[in-house]
Amino acid sequence: VNEKTGKPCDNPVDLVMKTGTIISLANNTILIARDGTRISIADSGAPIRDTASSIKGVVLVFRDVTEKQRTEQELLKTQKLESVGILAGGIAHDFNNILAAILGNIDLAIHRLGENERVVPLLVDAEKASLRAKGLTQQLLTFAKGGSPVRRTVSIEGIIRDSALFILRGSGISCETDFQEDLWLVDIDPGQMSQVIQNIILNAREAMPGGGNVRISCRNSSEPASEKAAGGDSVEITITDNGPGLDPAVIEKLFDPYFTTKNKGTGLGLSICHSIITKHGGTLTASSPPGSGAVFTILLPASRSHEIVPEREEALPDSAGPGARILVMDDEEIVSKVAREMLQQLGHEVVLVKEGQEAIDCYRKAMEEGKRFDLVIMDLTIPGGMGGKEAVGHIRALDRNALVLVASGYSNDPVMASYQDYGFCGAIVKPFMLRELAVSVQVALNLQKQ
Structure with missing residues (x-):
């Protein structure tokens, strides 16, 4: 029968006898067994002729292509998911930058107004809505191509x-x-x-x-290795x-x-x-x-390890400490401005730059003038420019004791999971709240004291 219409196909024997030629059935042909099992087939038929070229019979060849079709469908599905995933990742990253400005400014407004202002409950509701949007972007990033899992060995x-x-x-x-x-x-x-x-x-x-x-x-x-799985x-x-x-x-x-x-x-x-x-x-x-x-x-x-790896926990800072001199690199003006406002709210001095080479030049000049930065916060990726992943190496080459914090809207990026392997002292996911930024900055500054 035809898999899509459910109607019986023409009898291949009759077709061969009628045309006298080799025939192949159309795609989407299936055989239905007595137990109801459906088998996708590719088949062909050819006439059997005698010495006088008269048709004496027909030979039919059926090939089970069920697994072949299933593999092709899985490949198509994977390619479709990858295409949409690339789009989803880009949208989520850009959306996180917008959310960083929205959520950051709302959080700052709440802290500056105080609990007694009538407008604060409205801002709190807006903040809750923004956090829900943040959760949606996290789902999109998980779905996106390139969103790598942060793995631990667990039961x-x-x-x-x-x-x-x-x-x-x-x-x-x-x-x-x-x-x-x-x-x-x-x-x-x-x-x-x-x-x-x-x-x-x-x-x-x-x-x-x-x-x-x-x-x-x-x-x-x-399981042993097969066409369907690596085993x-x-x-x-x-x-x-x-x-x-x-x-x-x-x-x-x-x-x-x-x-x-x-x-x-x-x-x-x-x-x-x-x-x-x-x-x-x-x-x-x-x-x-x-x-x-x-x-x-x-x-x-299954894991090759036989020991469970516990989740890493970072202690909260003991105190805010004295104000620090901090260099912030982000190409999005709305993000860098709210980061500056937050850091100034915490009592720090802030200098803004837009991309990696500018950050390197600014850091070098500060060292020459004896105004070394206590901390650098760098966006991981800069479209059309040098991002934090590359720039951190140059800054560490200028000052091996430099403390560089990586910030990104790509929470599942491998660099965010293993930031120390790339020369960073910590990582913070955008969009972030004032308290999250305060904790990340103070934890990084405490490393300098140690």
């Missing part, structure tokens, strides 16, 4: 339990878990992986408004619900950007999940066996 069990409990609390949906006792550790970004689990379970919750059951199982898996040791996570299930047509588009079956929704949730798992070197698939609900299966490469 996935606790993350799954906490995520499921958070989403299902008060829903009337029960949750069963089945974890293998000696479950292998994984190298993951706990925040991103929690987002994946929460998104999948949230979909299950919304599919069962009248209540139901979610079952989560985890086991160790060792090796992995941790398999299976999340199953007893909802209405998924139509085959829905499963095909489930991880496509902006595809949704909900009246309200962005259609980004499962696309982001797919992107996160891919960046962790894993796979995410969905299925819906006849008569059952949706089944999501995650495969994550």
Whole structure:
């Protein structure tokens, strides 16, 4: 039958007998087995002739191309996600710069007005809305191509339990878990992986408004390499619900950007999940066996380490300390201005520059005049100019004791995760609040005292 129309195809034997030539069936042809299994096929037919060239029979050749088509569809889906991801990353970065000015100015206004002013509650509401927008840009950055996970070696069990409990609390949906006792550790970004689990379970919750059951199982898996996967040791996570299930047509588009079956929704949730798992070197698939609900299966490469890496914690500064002389580099005027206002609010002296070479020249001149900067805050990337990633090396060459703090709207950039490897003393994600900036600056200045 034709896969798209569901109508029976012309009998290939009749076509060969009628035309007397070699024929091939059209694309989208499938065979349906007695048990209902659907097999995509590519086939051809040719006449069998006797010595007098009369047709005595027909030979048909059928090739199962189900896996080939599935691989091609996955490749197309990945390319589509990458294209939209590049766009999403650029939008999120630019939006974060705008938010830095909005959120920073609102935060400054609240601090300067005091709690008794009538306008403050309005500013607080605006601040809350801006923070929600900040959360949306973080989702876009996670989805974007190039957003690298900040990995730690952890046990996935606790993350799954906490995520499921958070989403299902008060829903009337029960949750069963089945974890293998000696479950292998994984190298993951706990925040991103929690987002994946929460998104999948949230979909299950919304599919069962009248209540139901979610079952989560985890086991160790060792598979040989194949065309579908690289093979090796992995941790398999299976999340199953007893909802209405998924139509085959829905499963095909489930991880496509902006595809949704909900009246309200962005259609980004499962696309982001797919992107996160891919960046962790894993796979995410969905299925819906006849008569059952949706089944999501995650495969994550097992860690080679056998020790859990604890999350790094930075202590809060003891005090603000005396004012420091700080050089700020950012090409966005609205961002650099609000950063200057914040730092001056904290009692520091601030000099602004727009790109890396200007920052290097300014730092060199300050050293020659005996007015050395106590701290430099640099934007990671400068379109059309030298960004902080390159400029920090030149400044450290001028002054090996220079303290340079990196700031960026790309929170998932590898430099932000491993800033010390690139010569920075700390990192701060834009948009930031006054307190976040105060803590980051003081932690950096404390390094100078040490």
